[in-house]
Amino acid sequence: MIVARYAISDPGKAAERSRLLDEHKAYLHGAAIHILLSGPSAPPAESKGSTAIVIAEVETLAAFEAFSAGDPFVRSGIYASVDIFEWRPSFGLLLESL
Secondary structure, eight states: EEEEEEEOOOGGGHHHHHHHHHHHHHHTTTOSSSSEEEOOOOOOTTTTTOOOEEEEEOOOHHHHHHHHHSSSOOOOHHHEEEEEEEEOSSTTTTGGGG
């Protein structure tokens, strides 16, 4: 199944986010799950949190939820909100590679 995580950073935790960025990236690169795409949005407007999306292929939603819970950004409360959901892509150039 394909799952997505949409997370919005807490703008009040920008310094801690910067401090944990390398650890967060290392966690994503070393993931035991199959991450298809991951990355942040363009820089946010002033006093807005940045957003980040992870799209992965996993056996179960629970496997992705466990992966997400271990992310240094999640563990440290960098994200003000995290939404995780199954995604069912139905159209696009990348669809054939899934």
